[in-house]
Amino acid sequence: KQEVTQIPAALSVPEGENLVLNCSFTDSAIYNLQWFRQDPGKGLTSLLLIQSSQREQTSGRLNASLDKSSGRSTLYIAASQPGDSATYLCAVTPGTYKYIFGTGTRLKVLA
């Protein structure tokens, strides 16, 4: 059974710091991995999608990497801002449509 773990569960950093969020999964047979952002009381917004054949994706200050063989992904946020404060979730797809989510990392960027 696929399990997705995110470490740390919570993180507090000063504004401007670069940071890394971690995601690990137990079964390397995945179609892709997505990183999402969830603001309090809101739904999820997709940030980056990495196909199984890819190793990384970039969008603005965000960079996500994928190492399927080791069952790991990282989300790198450069020059963090208070507006980046949210919960970040990763999800893997073991098949063609079902997403399995981690429990998330709650990020707080202090001004």
Add this chain to the structure above:
Amino acid sequence: GAGVSQSPSNKVTEKGKDVELRCDPISGHTALYWYRQSLGQGLEFLIYFQGNSAPDKSGLPSDRFSAERTGGSVSTLTIQRTQQEDSAVYLCASSPTGFSGNTIYFGEGSWLTVV
């Protein structure tokens, strides 16, 4: 609207009552998902609809839960004889084709509290 719309946004119900949660997916999206997010927990898959195909109901936690999708668009999740452990946020999402290579779009959720 442009996004996934869910109603009600908040619902407080008494234990034992039935509730219905509604989801309007993005127009033209053939895939529709229901997930449940309990306090401090990750998102739990409930059910998946793809076009006119039989839904994947493998995530529904008990026979008190059911869902339907009418005309390949609007979906309703029904919880019968609600229990306190049903308290959670119920999130609906849609995707253009259901293939996981597409971006999935979530609604803001229906917050259910069973008292």
